[in-house]
Amino acid sequence: MDTIVIIGYIAxxxxxxxxxxxxxxxWKLKETRxxxxxxxxxxxxxxxxxxxxxxxxxxxxxxxANVITFILILxxxxxxxxxx
Amino acid sequence: MDTIVIIGYIAxxxxxxxxxxxxxxxWKLKETRxxxxxxxxxxxxxxxxxxxxxxxxxxxxxxxANVITFILILxxxxxxxxxx
Numbered sequence: 001m002d003t004i005v006i007i008g009y010i011a012x013x014x015x016x017x018x019x020x021x022x023x024x025x026x027w028k029l030k031e032t033r034x035x036x037x038x039x040x041x042x043x044x045x046x047x048x049x050x051x052x053x054x055x056x057x058x059x060x061x062x063x064x065a066n067v068i069t070f071i072l073i074l075x076x077x078x079x080x081x082x083x084x
Numbered sequence: 085m086d087t088i089v090i091i092g093y094i095a096x097x098x099x100x101x102x103x104x105x106x107x108x109x110x111w112k113l114k115e116t117r118x119x120x121x122x123x124x125x126x127x128x129x130x131x132x133x134x135x136x137x138x139x140x141x142x143x144x145x146x147x148x149a150n151v152i153t154f155i156l157i158l159x160x161x162x163x164x165x166x167x168x
Contacts, residue, residue: 046098
């Protein structure tokens with residue numbers, strides 16, 4: 001595997017798993033007041049487009065990272081709406 | 085300009101500017117309790133690698149988006165450390 005593809009996978013893994021501690025924190029604290037709703041909505045929209053970009057450019061690291069990130073952001077959005 | 089480059093720029097603009105309302109919120113509330121420090125650190129590390137990926141693949145949307153995002157995440161990290 002090319003070095004750059006490996007770097008892409010590590011980058012995607014880091015930015016993707018970074019949202020796991022955020023989901024856990026929101027879940028545990030049952031508080032999301034300090035999370036910006038605008039941030040979550042804009043970020044989700046951007047991640048959807050990054051996924052398109054990944055498919056178009058056939059970049060598997062970009063596709064994989066963004067699909068999982070999108071799911072985590074949807075969970076955060078749900079928690080934000082539930083625990084205002 | 086290719087359609088896909090435009091989509092990449094819109095995607096990058098959305099995921100990048102999404103952190104502006106988050107910075108504003110942390111700044112105004114002077115509270116970052118609900119923000120996960122682990123999220124910010126992992127995300128910053130990932131964004132640095134995405135920037136490398138962008139340079140290597142000569143993808144200007146990826147470079148531009150990630151450099152600005154990195155700066156905004158550093159500001160958020162600063163606010164997180166200041167307002168625990």
